[in-house]
Amino acid sequence: MEHILEVKDLSKYFVGFTAVQSVDFLVEEGGFFSILGPSGCGKTTLLRMISGFEEESEGDIIIRGESMKGIPPEKRPVNIVFQNLALFPMMNVEKNVAFGLQRQKISKSEIATRVKEMLERVGLQGFEKKNVTELSGGQRQRVAIARSLVLKPSILLLDEPLGALDRKLREHMKIELKLLQKEIGTTFIYITHDQSEALVMSDKVAVMNKGRFEQIDTPQNLYKNPKTAFVAGFVGESNPFDIKSYENGVLTTTNGWELPKQNLDYVPTKLFIRPEAFILNPTDDLENVDVVDMKVKTILFDGANTKISATIIQSKDVVLISLPQNAQFEDLKEGDIVKVGIHQDDLKCYKD
């Protein structure tokens, strides 16, 4: 597939700190690319550089083979959906969506057809004359997206557009956005601090931390094989441990929990274990599985997402364990002692 966007060694320095440092990535045509990172990691600055509102300090942004150096935002083939949506309150829905088209040399009748088509596509037919202040959060969202997409940009940039919505609507819009992107086929670059948004919607996710990309991968790989300690800790839930030593194939946490782990050619400092990696009451015939006794501390009921919090008897470390989706552990209660197995492959070790 062709690369629609190529970002080369891009950096942005502000007085006193570096917002983005030597970021390199490629985005495929028609892809849904997310940039995931905690607030203040530089993802908004990165997006603003792509859209042209910030000038890069170093490096280059290439869209469809053309360098964007010195090209102002209004001339770039990208459009942005702002965090607060930035709908024009002085205009109705129709005029908001037509605004960009009216800036080009397009006949009135064609503008009208394209606006109508776009509003139909995002499910807002009949809302043409409504003022944007009268709409619900989800509708405003769709107006903002329609307003950008009607211009047929090469790339649509989305700056945490779901951030302001309530949880239920956010879950709904997540799916809707992904479907819309698949249907229209425009390349989306989506920035968010919400890992679930990034994982659900994206074809590829870049995890950003302190101005750098830690890993660019598919959501599945990101979750299964995090390359750095930051990714392991940030994407999905994990139980983190600090490692004191690694000797003779045994890891020891700072609290003194000993775990066998073969074939590491370095001494790790961090260990992460996913809640679902723990096997409750493992059978004895499993290979490479270390078994420890734990005491159930509390049960955190959350439907299909129920977990238990348990204390490792050996070291007093507290871990979160996912409960399997069957009735097998329904009568588990506080204070119970359970046997818990962990496969060696599920021990994700990192060196700082």
Place this chain on the structure above:
Amino acid sequence: MMKKRNISFYLFIVPVLLWLIFLLVLPHIDLFISSFQFENDAGETVLSFNNYMSFFEDSIYWYTFLRTAFYSISITLLAFVVTFPIAFYLTKVVSRKYSSFMTLLLLIPIWVGELVTIYGWMVLLGDHGVINSFLIYLGIIDTPIVMLYTDFSMIIGLLYMSMLFMIVPVMSALDSLDDSLIEAASDLGASKWTIATRIVIPHAMPGIASGGIIVFMLIIGDYVAPNILGGKSSLWFTEQIYNFFLTTIDWSQGAAFGFLLLMLSSGIIWAVLKITGQKLERVGS
């Protein structure tokens, strides 16, 4: 049923009512009555429309009336054109730290007072004033350009004294404009001009309207600047009212002209609000 009000309510309301009644309502009623009083040939004071009729009979009054209206509207528009970029710059471009300091600098002419700033303009604009001397020194002109005691100097004076009353409400309106709207418009391909006319000005319209009303009222009712900076031909309607009261001592005629001015200014403001679709309540807030 009347709600029982406590003593502090009356404490606050009484001075306001006294102020309104004795300093506004009563004098206006008195002037209104006197504007219909006319001394007939027999020397008796009778009620008549003569004072108002004389306005229509003498073309100089008409001419001055229209001239005052035209100039007041033009200078108000000019004040908007001149101050809007400044207000935009101070609210959206300059960092907050400097913008309050710069706004303070703008206030200085007000502290000095209108009369002093007008004398300042006389020093600048006179035939042997700063500007002419400088231009002659540079060799651009040989003889001084006549600027003082013309319509030009009068406009400068009126503009200068009223400008600030446009800047302040426009700044407060612009302050509430979300910067991302400007960025969004620019992202959608709008030029700077389009952003100004389609996004920024519509947003600031209530502020512009309230600033416009204040500036217009100040200008149409000003006496000092037209009198001192204007020349013999720079007629202003307030000067005629002044003349009736203090030169020809015809208070009834003066009162009638005063009411004509009041009707003129109210009428123009009403018309402008209607045309721009602004509501007075919104403008006032």
